[in-house]
Amino acid sequence: MTTLDGKVALVTGGGRGIGAATAVRLAAEGADVALTYETNAERAAVVGKQIEATGRRALVLAADSADPEAVRAAVDRTVAELGRLDILVNNAAVFLVGPVDGLGRDELDRTLAVNVRAPYLAAQAAARNLGAGGRIINIGSNVARRAPFPGLALYSMSKTALVGLTKGLGRELGPRGITVNLVNPGPTDTDANPADGPNAQAVAGLTALGRYAAPAEIAAVVAHLAGPDAGYVTGAVIDADGGFAI
Template sequence: MADFQDKSVLVLGGSRGIGAAIVRRFVADGALVTFTYSGSPEAAHHLADATGSTAVQTDSADRDAVIAQVRNSGKLDVLVVNAGIAAFGDSLDLDPDAVDRLLRINVHAPYHASVEAARQMPEGGRIIIIGSVNGDRMPVAGMAAYALSKSALQGMARGLARDFGPRGITINVVQPGPIDTDANPADGPMKDILHSFMAIKRHGRPEEVAGMVAWLAGPEAGFVTGAMHTIDGAFGA
């Protein structure tokens, strides 16, 4: 486990699932953690009370609110952008407003948060974006908008790695496959079809994703940037 004693960490979207596991991991490693939430105040306050972290309500669909939250966090050593939503359905029928909101949260917010964080990060800062294996592979219908948003993160990270590299600030994308969360439970209706694509036929655990995030934020990953790190039981293989 890396030592993040007194390091400042901001997690956008940290109240549940993968985000909550990331908050717990950084707190356990000694970091000072602030996380945002939008629609789960009870879960957010419970997590904050249990871990000693700080919960702040922020709508990731609001660009100015995202930028302000990053700016108001002061000197950041680590930014993790986990907030994201899905909009599934036939592309011919999907509500255009739902698609636009998805893009604001899944693409615009990570971009603006990363740029604002880099303005105030010290040399060697870390930015980690939670993407999805669906940025690489989309084996089912009805998820085109979601896949678009996750693929966009790949180009963003490659480009910002060039911009931030001279200051030793790294930016990486973690791409989970099926992970056991409220949104995609291990015993859910999609279990059999998802596992049929995988070499390791189980859902991943949020703690496993948090472990990868912690490594990317630590000193051993100082030469790793502009890269995609897939953790998916070979879903995308």
């Protein structure tokens, strides 16, 4: 038996990058997995096939995390079509950077809608369905701990908000046997931030390990938090950042 047999997970932003790696890893651990994507249906469908290749059920949902109704509907459809919900991974995010006097109201509103409001609403909807042993895992960012370059104030602010969300929900849901934790990935080799990108060498040099993570390495941390061995871990902020914050 694998550690998540009989469980159902929802991974927001699961069509690519860390979200896709997490969705596939949770399936490999035995969970049926729903995932949301915003625009790239073809790529999300590939992730769905990878989940099914593990022998688990996949549910691929189009949902813009900036839309409150779409966020709630993703949770509701997961429960309706996969029968339950045990694990929520709040992974979907936007990364809008620039000088504080160069980002306008639109950028502010979208960042807060996707990176802060959506995790809150998804957790709110999930909490109505999670039972004892339930898991909420938020995906933050290393730049919530350390902003090494200018232009990160908006994104850093949005990801720092997840610390408060995680700790508040951990306290509130703990009596029900539900854990809530936050993973702060460091630089990770994805399409949006490739390890061979123009600034990658400098960014990698800010970590103690001197390299980018593979998405599967972040997914492994999430899978541990989702499993039974992490049942006494809640309200924790876990830096899977290669030593970026030290």
